[in-house]
Amino acid sequence: MDKCKPINTPFSTSCNLDQDEVGIPVDETKHRGIIGSLLYLTASRSDIMFAVCMCARFQSAPKESHFNAAKRILKYLQGTKEVGLWYPGNISLSLISYSDSEFEGCKIDRKSTSGTCHLLGSSLISWQCKMHACVALSTAEAE
Amino acid sequence: MKSKDLVSGLPNIKFQDNRLCDACVKGKQIRSSFNSKDIVSTKNPLDVLHMDLFGPSRVASLAGNLYALVIVDDYSRYTWTLFFAYKNGAYKDFKKLGKVLQNENDCCIKSIRSDHAGEFQNANFERFCEKHGISHSFSAPRTPQQNGVVERKNRSLEELARTMLNESKLPKYFWEDVVYTAAYVLNITLIIPILKKTPYELYKGRKPSVSHLRVFGCKCFVLNNDKENLGKFDAKSDEGIYIGYALNGHAYRVFNKRLLTVEESMHVVFDETNHSIPKIVTDDLECDDLKSILNKNELIHIDTTDSHVVQEPTVSADLPKEWKTPRDLTLDNVIGNIEKEVSTRKFLINFCETMAFVSQVEPKNLNEVLKDSNWIMAMQEELNQFALIEVWTLVPRIPEMNIIGTKWVFRNKMDEHGVITRNKARPVAKWYNQEEGIDYDETYAPVARLEAVRLLLAFSCIKGFKLFQMDVKSAILNGYINEEVFISQPPGFEDHQRPGHVFKLKKALYGLKQTPRQWYERLSDFLTSQGYDRGTSDKTLFIKKKGDDTILVQVYVDDIILGSNNGELCETFVEIITSEFEMSMMGELNYFLVL
Numbered sequence: 001m002d003k004c005k006p007i008n009t010p011f012s013t014s015c016n017l018d019q020d021e022v023g024i025p026v027d028e029t030k031h032r033g034i035i036g037s038l039l040y041l042t043a044s045r046s047d048i049m050f051a052v053c054m055c056a057r058f059q060s061a062p063k064e065s066h067f068n069a070a071k072r073i074l075k076y077l078q079g080t081k082e083v084g085l086w087y088p089g090n091i092s093l094s095l096i097s098y099s100d101s102e103f104e105g106c107k108i109d110r111k112s113t114s115g116t117c118h119l120l121g122s123s124l125i126s127w128q129c130k131m132h133a134c135v136a137l138s139t140a141e142a143e
Numbered sequence: 144m145k146s147k148d149l150v151s152g153l154p155n156i157k158f159q160d161n162r163l164c165d166a167c168v169k170g171k172q173i174r175s176s177f178n179s180k181d182i183v184s185t186k187n188p189l190d191v192l193h194m195d196l197f198g199p200s201r202v203a204s205l206a207g208n209l210y211a212l213v214i215v216d217d218y219s220r221y222t223w224t225l226f227f228a229y230k231n232g233a234y235k236d237f238k239k240l241g242k243v244l245q246n247e248n249d250c251c252i253k254s255i256r257s258d259h260a261g262e263f264q265n266a267n268f269e270r271f272c273e274k275h276g277i278s279h280s281f282s283a284p285r286t287p288q289q290n291g292v293v294e295r296k297n298r299s300l301e302e303l304a305r306t307m308l309n310e311s312k313l314p315k316y317f318w319e320d321v322v323y324t325a326a327y328v329l330n331i332t333l334i335i336p337i338l339k340k341t342p343y344e345l346y347k348g349r350k351p352s353v354s355h356l357r358v359f360g361c362k363c364f365v366l367n368n369d370k371e372n373l374g375k376f377d378a379k380s381d382e383g384i385y386i387g388y389a390l391n392g393h394a395y396r397v398f399n400k401r402l403l404t405v406e407e408s409m410h411v412v413f414d415e416t417n418h419s420i421p422k423i424v425t426d427d428l429e430c431d432d433l434k435s436i437l438n439k440n441e442l443i444h445i446d447t448t449d450s451h452v453v454q455e456p457t458v459s460a461d462l463p464k465e466w467k468t469p470r471d472l473t474l475d476n477v478i479g480n481i482e483k484e485v486s487t488r489k490f491l492i493n494f495c496e497t498m499a500f501v502s503q504v505e506p507k508n509l510n511e512v513l514k515d516s517n518w519i520m521a522m523q524e525e526l527n528q529f530a531l532i533e534v535w536t537l538v539p540r541i542p543e544m545n546i547i548g549t550k551w552v553f554r555n556k557m558d559e560h561g562v563i564t565r566n567k568a569r570p571v572a573k574w575y576n577q578e579e580g581i582d583y584d585e586t587y588a589p590v591a592r593l594e595a596v597r598l599l600l601a602f603s604c605i606k607g608f609k610l611f612q613m614d615v616k617s618a619i620l621n622g623y624i625n626e627e628v629f630i631s632q633p634p635g636f637e638d639h640q641r642p643g644h645v646f647k648l649k650k651a652l653y654g655l656k657q658t659p660r661q662w663y664e665r666l667s668d669f670l671t672s673q674g675y676d677r678g679t680s681d682k683t684l685f686i687k688k689k690g691d692d693t694i695l696v697q698v699y700v701d702d703i704i705l706g707s708n709n710g711e712l713c714e715t716f717v718e719i720i721t722s723e724f725e726m727s728m729m730g731e732l733n734y735f736l737v738l
Contacts, residue, residue, distance in 0.1 A: 043593050085597070087604035118594075123601035126594040 006079025007072060011051035018107045023063030031062040034070045041077075044085060046127040048073055050115060053129045057106075091121040101132075103139045110135050112142040177288040183218060183337055188346045189248055191217035192255045193293035196233060196262055197301070203228070204319030205398075205405060211322055212236065213300065215293045219345030220335055222296055222326045226319050233262040238271055245275070254278040258290050300325050311360020317386055320396065320405075324359055324387035331356075357395070358415045361385050365397045366410035385413060512568075513635060518553060522568040526636060529570075532725070534620050535630070535646035544629045546645055547655070548573040551633060570633040571654030588659035591683040591699040599684070599697050599704065608695070608706035611713055615701040616725040622651035622661025659700065666698060669723055687712070 038052045051073050058066040101114035111134070117127040136142035185191050198210035208226035212233050215222050225236040245251055252275065257263040259281050272279045282289035303325035304318060313321075331343045331351035343351035357363075364380040367373055383397040386405070390396075394407040512518045529535065540546070554567045603610055615621065628648045651658035667677060670685045675696065678684035685696040692709035694716060703720075707713050720726060 087601050091605060093602075093605055120598060120601040121605055123604060125597040125601050 002078075004071075004075050004078050007075040008079065010048045010073045010076040011054065011069070012072065017054060017058055017066060017069060019058070019061075020063040020065045023065050026062050026064055026067040028059075028062055031067055031070060032059055034074070035059060038070070038073060045077075045083070046085075046117065046124060047080070047083070048076065049127055049129045050113070051076075053113075053131075057131075085124060087123040088121075093121055095120055099143075101136075101139075101142045103136065103142045106131065112136045114142070177291065179291075181337065183335075185218040187250065188216050188219050188221065189244060189250055189252045190254065192252060193217060193290060193296075194237070194255060194257045194263070195290060195293040195297060196230065196260060197297055200315075200318055202315040202318065204316055206319060208319055211319070213293055213297055213326075214240070215296045216342075216346060217292065219342045220292075220296075220333065221330055221342040221346035222300075224300070224323050224326045226323075230262045234265070234267045234271070237268075241271070241275070241277075251275065252277050254280060256280050256282065256290065258282050258287065259284055299329065303329070307359045311384075313360050313384065313386075317360075317398075320386040321359065323390075327388055328356065355388075357385055357413050359385065359387065362414040363395075363397055364412045364414075365399060365406060365408045366412075368408065368410050380410075380412070383411075385411070512551070512553065517566055518568060521553075521566040522551065522636065525568050525570065526633075528616075529620070532620055532650065534650045534652065535648050537644045538629070538647045540629075540643050540645050544645065547628065547630045549630050549633045549654075551635070552653075569653050572628075572630050572652050573654065588663045588700075589682040590659075591681065591697055595681050595684065596697060596699065596704070599695060599706065603695070603706045606708060608708055609710065609713070610704055610706040611717075613703040613705065613717070613720070614727045615703065616727055620650050620652065621724055622658055622663075622665045624648050624651050624655075624657070624661060626657075628652075628655065662700070663698075669720075670696065673719055 035052065035056050038048065039056060042049050042052050051069070055066060055070045055073065096119045097116060098119075099114060099116040101112055103112050104110045106113065111132050113129065113131045115127070115129045118125055132142070192214055194212060194214045196210055196212050200209055200211075203209055204226065206226065208228050210227050210230055210232070212225040212227070213222060214225070214237070223240060225233075225240060227233065227236055241252055255272070255277055257279070263279075264281065268279065271277070287294050300322055304321040307321050307325065308315065308317065329342070330346075331341055331353060333342055334340065335342065335345065338345060341351055343349075361384075363383050363385045365383045366380045367378075373379070381399050381401040383399045383406070385395060386398050387396045388394075389407045392407065394409050395411045397406050397408055397411055398404075399406050512522070549570050549572055552569050552571050554569075600610070602608075629645045630648060630652065631645055648655075651661040667682075667685075671677060673687075675685040675687045678686065683698045685698070687694045687696075689709075689712065692707065692712055694705060694707040694709075694712040696716065697704045705713055705716055707716075717726075
């Protein structure tokens with residue numbers, strides 16, 4: 001994978017992962033190994049947070065579609081090796097938080113996923129991606 | 144026919160003779176002929192080595208081998224024979240022999256010649272040849288004639304071996320010894336027709352001595368020579384069958400009929416009397432005996448006092464008294480042990496791996512470690528560190544103690560580029576043996592959240608703080624332990640004078656459940672005593688204010704980040720903390736927790 005072609009996005013907009021029971025099974029250990037490493041990387045890379053969390057949901061009986069999604073993240077990282085967090089100096093010291101949510105993103109149980117991030121001035125200090133615990137009935141409720 | 148006028152009506156046609164007729168070739172071609180050479184085409188030993196493998200023999204030899212590799216030096220026709228149980232042993236054995244030969248003669252093997260068999264034509268051989276600059280030529284496919292030197296030698300050896308086995312009426316599993324002896328004898332007695340010298344002289348440059356040669360398969364007596372604890376009136380020697388000359392060293396190889404093992408001994412008396420008819424009969428019987436016993440694979444004492452072979456054993460007086468019998472018979476003293484070969488190879492590979500990547504590998508078990516000096520140094524260093532800060536004291540063991548086992552953990556430390564810079568060995572306690580209430584109480588230890596670290600980074604960027612990074616050496620060992628905990632001595636480094644003792648811990652050790660907490664407690668106590676305030680929501684952040692200046696100290700187990708708008712505050716912090724703990728100052732923050 002260290003000579004793979006870079007790709008612009010970590011996750012396909014059209015791709016919606018599900019259990020994929022008919023897919024070809026792949027090596028579980030390898031798949032989990034990749035996801036574990038990626039989860040570690042989310043400590044310093046907020047851009048792959050959603051994609052990694054999505055992949056991490058399908059760790060038992062991974063199929064080829066899940067493995068491909070994980071590989072796509074690696075391909076994305078190949079193209080964005082130089083990207084990192086930037087902490088500029090001499091700006092206002094104000095804490096800003098953003099959050100957003102999608103609606104019924106998960107194909108299996110129709111739960112929504114939301115993401116938050118906190119900025120101090122213009123430096124990103126914390127981020128999160130979380131699938132809701134309950135099913136939202138409207139976009140407003142999801143948010 | 145025309146010139147002799149034998150038939151009539153034949154037209155007078157002239158044929159052009161230098162013309163190749165396709166049809167004739169297709170119909171009549173035969174193999175090209177191979178003429179024997181009457182010159183020696185090489186000038187020095189080891190210029191060209193011919194080699195070939197024969198086998199598998201239907202009967203495994205005593206050492207469990209089935210194949211024999213015959214190597215003939217082109218110049219001297221000196222012959223080496225190597226034996227192995229599997230064909231893939233050829234490469235390993237040849238590599239070994241090749242190195243020995245090059246060393247012995249101080250010159251290089253220039254070229255080797257073999258057929259296209261898989262045991263010669265493979266990547267390993269290619270690599271070996273490439274490394275030593277040996278050209279490897281092959282005979283043409285299906286043309287053993289081109290490998291004639293060694294094929295002829297094979298024939299000589301096999302013929303000799305068959306004859307010797309038949310003559311001595313020995314069972315077939317002695318074939319390895321027979322072939323080896325045949326090659327040995329040929330080397331010192333064969334006369335190369337063109338050069339009129341023996342291979343031994345051509346190869347070694349001195350005349351061979353034949354005074355020690357004996358009749359193969361003859362009866363002999365081998366002195367016990369303090370091998371066993373014999374009684375005063377026990378027989379001093381065992382009867383045996385003479386089966387050749389020691390592989391390395393000056394001794395005879397004898398098959399001991401009583402112990403059913405192959406021995407190498409100098410103290411042998413031979414009975415080389417002509418094989419009379421009764422002798423052959425007895426031998427036959429004995430061998431049948433032998434065979435049945437060997438099949439059962441049991442050690443049974445055979446009574447070999449044959450009534451009709453009454454020989455006065457001659458005592459040879461010139462045996463050197465201080466000569467020691469070579470006892471390392473690992474190669475041959477086990478009957479039919481094929482697995483031995485496999486385990487040896489595995490061991491060798493393992494050994495090579497650990498030697499080749501000295502500090503690059505993280506060993507899995509202690510046996511691997513003890514072979515690698517780098518790791519042993521790392522372990523010793525760690526124990527010295529323990530002694531320096533008085534982690535433990537050695538106390539005698541009492542049965543009521545709950546002893547917690549220890550083991551070693553090995554890790555390679557990497558720098559920010561991922562290059563291995565240090566081997567680290569640590570003895571750790573096996574926490575799963577600990578009992579709550581006795582060995583530990585509270586185990587929770589606060590650790591800085593990554594968000595908090597990032598917040599600190601962002602905050603210091605905005606405020607223009609300069610951040611420094613520090614590392615506490617063996618941080619965890621600094622924590623005092625409140626409970627009485629006993630651990631066993633680390634494996635491989637036991638105190639030989641006091642083997643039954645155990646260590647009583649004074650300070651926390653890696654692997655105990657409470658150690659991170661003990662360390663955190665110690666550090667936070669120290670910092671609060673120095674006037675630092677512990678953060679209310681994040682317990683790992685310590686703040687000290689002095690007028691307008693602030694110093695922030697973030698603790699992540701043993702990594703400390705400190706930042707201040709005033710450089711002096713940092714310096715005083717470094718000063719006080721190095722007076723309390725052994726620290727390594729890493730300088731300005733550039734690499735933290737692989738972030």
